[in-house]
Amino acid sequence: MENVKPAMYKTETNIKIIDSIMGSGKTSWAIQFMNEADTEKNFIYITPFLSEVQRVKDAVTNRKFIEPQNKGNGKMDNLKKLIMNEQDIVSTHALFQNADTEIIDLLKAGNYYLILDEVMNVVDEFNLNKDDLNLLYDTGMITIDSETGIVRWNENSMYQHTKYNEVKNLSKNENLIYFENTILFWTFPVSIFNSFNEVYILTYLFQAQEQKYYYDMYRIHYEYKAVHKVNDYYVLVDHASKEPYDKEFLKTMINIYDGKLNNIGDINYSLSKSWFEREGNSTLVTKMKRNIYSYFRNNVGTPAQKNMWTCYKDHKPKLKGKGYTKGFVSHNARATNEHREKQSLAYVINRFMHPYKYKFFKSKGVNVDQDLYALSELIQWIWRSRIRDGKSINLYIPSKRMRTLLRDYLSSDI
Template sequence: MREVKGFNMTQTINVVDAMCGAGKTSWAIQHINENIGQNRKLAFGDSGEPMKYIYVTPFLNEVERIRQATDIDFFEPEVKGTKIKSFKALITLGKSVATTHELFKKLDLDILDAIEEKGYTLIMDEVASVLEQYDISKSDIKLLIDNGTIEIGENDKVIWLDDDYKGKFSDMKILAESDNLILQNGIAMFWTMNTRAFEAFDEVYVLTYMFDGQTQCKYYEANDIKFKKYSVEKSGDHYELIDYDPTIEPRKETYEKLNIYVDDESNKKKSPLNSNYDSREKLTNQQRSSQLSSTWFRKTATPRDLKQLNNNLRNYFRQVQPTENEYIFWTTISDFAPTLKNPKCKWNKSNDRTSDNFVALNARATNSYGNCTSMAYVYNRFINPMERNFFREYGIEVDQDKLAVSDLIQFLFRGCIRNDEPMNCYIPAERMRSLLKDWSEFKI
């Protein structure tokens, strides 16, 4: 894909691929505490310097959890000035740092060079956002090229030429100067995480589940970054990594605790809550499999369909599985949450998620909804076509089914199923319910 000077082709990323609740974070905390006082492991022998860590997690409250649970001093970048400057100062001092994914995305090449020089181990709780489409029109791209503001270099890399530029694309200038902005086929621009963000570390551990179905896996494959997967095994109070073995996962037991609302097969008729949100009388198999996808919401769904979905959500939590609002969590495409919200499924127009029970589709690694006994996942997950085409340029094909079920399971485990308790599930997309069942039978 793209080569970066200094890339260590022999480095292997350690992917700890285990179900939620298997002990990934507990293993990481144990690993840190057991290695206190140990020196860095280098090819030419120990350097005499103690091991240092950068722990990356999606949420600030998880940062605090890691600081409290480990026996070394983890520092969090301060808000004074900018957090990125604080982060750089901590690295310069050789401190261990606990931070969020959002800040990790902003590390520039100078900071990554300092990380490599000091010698750090990276522990990344949940996968990173390694690929994002940059919102810019084809005409604006042409204008920037014609004005000599940018040029497209080797491997379609965007090179910024105007050092004195100040304007609406100043954020794009920062991305380009960080050597990680790509123009695909002259029409779509992507930010990709610089591979140095993984290469600069002595060791890297990624804690996640169903890694093969996620974008970060395809990013590694496209960049020829080697990785090895491990499972977590608990013996008494001790956690250890073993060779990856999905058969040890309690998939069947977990699935049996999910009370999934399904069609009434005994009467050989479709349940109104799962089928009547599409107002067309006859559907092809392709149309049926794409119901509730992003394309369906934006191009196919009628006002009548969306009203029916709204009614279905309300009826499910009022009549099918009566649940108090504080024990509900639900999701859909964020653009349509205001349309589907109702007295049971709350959505705060001020974007204050603490005032409602809506959870973002990509929510991971949060325990805030562990008391919730009922959920709704009103979405049918497919990869963005632009992202799919991006990977295809490098001969990489994304498994849409693995991607979909991976995201669904991550969402399910925000609720009480993470505590091994039964949970009510409204998943109206037939494809998503089928994929979940296939997962439980180890078919995915």
């Protein structure tokens, strides 16, 4: 198989990025917008968590939102029926990410507006053994476009009923891209964004996020907006004209630990994923576990139910400990209020984009800002805690790089 690269596609759609700091009222604006909208408009509201699904169903009173049910042929089939019947729909990222060409066609035939609460995972590694990939290619079950890298299923192959049904379905929708003769990437079907009359994405620091890089790769046009509250009413304003965020109050609310427990993260790549996986670092990983325990026990002394921590998922068993294990919150958690009682936090990773994903975007001429990407991920995680309610927090962030990024952010007006 030759080395191939995906092409860029120029598409036009009406996408508005509602880029405002956490707690500024993005979700409140969306609920207000849907309550006031003409009944001829149909909405699909997509959120990361089931708890937020119920919140939308309860808060939007001028129309009835329906959640796809796992009945008959499953949630996806039920979603298609709801779209066909022009219902207002609320669901999760997990279901929406499985959208196929039939969903796209149904949306085009309707009058739908999409509100996406937080960016989605739109590009990811697809785990397929290389021998399996070679088998699919050598037997003619798949072809790989020499210009774009798009994997396509061969409908004329004699092998149609195999264990590779997921590959078959995704490649039929052109959702798989082969990169550098090494890795398969799954990509969310870009054409779905053209299927809506308008798309609103509620987020913060979009310029650092993978969905932004994905849009740039496909040359999708989007515009930035921000939420502004006037008395008790929420309005959208041009992002460039918004008032700078005042970080002075935030600085007083985040007690960043500064002491010897930070020594473990002094080197630029310390606490990165590769650092944790390096065979010679097992003693340091054990030391990191002791540091977390010491921080919660000796430095802040908060009860276990007030403690929140994160690491890379694969390393959780090596780092969990007494007084904080149950407070684990995934490092990519977004748009949830479930942890808003957490007071003392430990963020013990040094965030970088997946190396091949970074190369994938760079190969398409898309500039990836690793520091801004890391900062965006960190801020979203911190804001799962009680700081979203204007209450002070304690923060242990041993990576010198991550700690510096946060401190620089708190002194900026972005």
